[in-house]
Amino acid sequence: MAFETITVEIEDHVALIRLDRPEALNALNRELAGELCQALREADANDKVRCIVLSGSEKAFAAGADVKEMARLRYVEVFGDNLFAGLNDQFAATRKPIVAAVAGYVLGGGCELAMACDFIIAADTAKFGLPEINLGIIAGIGGTQRLVRAVGKAKAMDMNLTGRFMNADEAERAGLVSRVVPAKKLMEEAMGAAQKIAEKSQISVMAAKEAVNRSFETTLAEGILFERRLFHSMFATEDQKEGMAAFLEKRQAQFRDK
Numbered sequence: 001m002a003f004e005t006i007t008v009e010i011e012d013h014v015a016l017i018r019l020d021r022p023e024a025l026n027a028l029n030r031e032l033a034g035e036l037c038q039a040l041r042e043a044d045a046n047d048k049v050r051c052i053v054l055s056g057s058e059k060a061f062a063a064g065a066d067v068k069e070m071a072r073l074r075y076v077e078v079f080g081d082n083l084f085a086g087l088n089d090q091f092a093a094t095r096k097p098i099v100a101a102v103a104g105y106v107l108g109g110g111c112e113l114a115m116a117c118d119f120i121i122a123a124d125t126a127k128f129g130l131p132e133i134n135l136g137i138i139a140g141i142g143g144t145q146r147l148v149r150a151v152g153k154a155k156a157m158d159m160n161l162t163g164r165f166m167n168a169d170e171a172e173r174a175g176l177v178s179r180v181v182p183a184k185k186l187m188e189e190a191m192g193a194a195q196k197i198a199e200k201s202q203i204s205v206m207a208a209k210e211a212v213n214r215s216f217e218t219t220l221a222e223g224i225l226f227e228r229r230l231f232h233s234m235f236a237t238e239d240q241k242e243g244m245a246a247f248l249e250k251r252q253a254q255f256r257d258k
Ligand code: HXC
Pocket: 023, 024, 025, 027, 063, 064, 065, 066, 067, 068, 083, 084, 105, 107, 108, 109, 110, 131, 132, 135, 138, 139, 140, 141
């Protein structure tokens, strides 16, 4: 199905989803939110896809939710529609890894979308911020929650209250992004990371993602128990036998997701 506000390409087991509203710096409107949910659902269900990369343009990953669309909305409408709840739910439901590849403006809902991905690779041009506070609102798709977990309360509170931007270096130092690369190398780096993930056993990749995500929801003791149970369950897979045999035989493993 053709999309209006995003593009989707599948190559070498990686689905590259790009936000594509250049006239509005990829601002997230309801159409884009719906299309992105659909693209994530389809990529997750597609056997040819083993990893997803979410990106925007060189100028902007996304400059936030679409202010032109939101400006006229009233409480009963945003509450009644549960505005943007579907996006959050779809990211949480996607079992394949999602790598965010961001450059330029990564603001408001755009920053929140990047944080909803499994990890963020940033171009050195990236500017992160939660400027919702300047509009008389607050973050609405995880900005007050995920940023605290990513960078701690001090910076998260600073960003949420002042609306200031963080550059890529500060974001890397603070632990918001996993890698910073020159802008020209962004897509090569992100697609390379996605391809590395795509080479692994899909079963252990999905288990690792689930276990890391569980750490946000539970106590350390429960999280370690959850991890150990998943770890033990890996020994029921053919891929565990293959991965270890390949290591001992000094060859490349041929995983079959079994
Ligand atoms: C709608 C936007 C937009 C946005 C930019 N544009 N951001 N349209 N919603 N969030 C549009 C501009 O209106 C303009 O279109 C075009 O994109 C280019 O933007 P400029 O402002 O001319 O570019 P520049 O001067 O380079 O400034 C870039 C910018 C600025 C610093 C990123 O655009 C800006 O401050 N944008 C808003 C950022 C923001 O407040 N984000 C948070 C939104 S609230 P026209 O047609 O006018 O030329 C949010 C809530 C999330 O995200 C939670 C939801 C549940």
